[in-house]
Amino acid sequence: MIELLKRLIGRQTDIPSMVRERFARIATNPGRERRRIGPAVAKELGYDPGEIDRLPESVTESFAGVGNPLSLVEVRPGDVVLDLGSGAGLDSILAARKVGPSGRVHGIDFTPEMIERAQRNVAAVGLANVVFFESAIEAIPIPNDNADVALCNGLFNLCPDKPKALAEVYRVLKPGGRFAIADMLLEDSVPPEMVARKGAWSD
DSSP, X not given: OHHHHHHHHSOGGGHHHHHHHHHHHHHHOGGGOOSOOSHHHHHHTTOOHHHHHHSOHHHHTTOOOSSOGGXXXXXXXXXXXXXXXXXXSHHHHHHHHHHOTTXXXXXXXXXXXXXXXXXXXHHHTTOOSEEEEEOOGGGOOSOTTOEEEEEEESOGGXXXXXXXXXXXXXXXXXXXXXXXXXXXXXXXTSOHHHHHHTTTTTO
């Protein structure tokens, strides 16, 4: 499927740049985004409506996830959580509240504008146990055996080298660590022409 997408899009080396540009727009100007994003989408995906409503709008308006990975895994006080493709920081913030002051959250995103927005959002809610790294998932800047939990919300479908990305996730997870993924899949029955219209894997 990856090779098919590369041929259809015709700009193999531009795929990461196109994805980065798309999410930069979501970070800086979410009100003009055509894709369904924001707090209403988060609630539809199973996030607690009261919890979403209590967060500042700046935290939720650039939410671009495709599911609720926090509903798939137990996050405990004191855990170290890795949030892959952390975006504007919603999952990082919710995880940081669960791990408490004795735990930590590391957010990883390769879009500078999302990193900036996430840092502002964490400051707005007064959390001190979250740090964000600008990095691709294929080269996570975290030591081996570091995280108790890894979360991923809509990132792997955008990742050109999935085996390398998965190897990195398992490198940084502690033995017995937990990994929760929410993502989208293309089925074999989807015609190539429809795949091509999806737009650099970011629609």
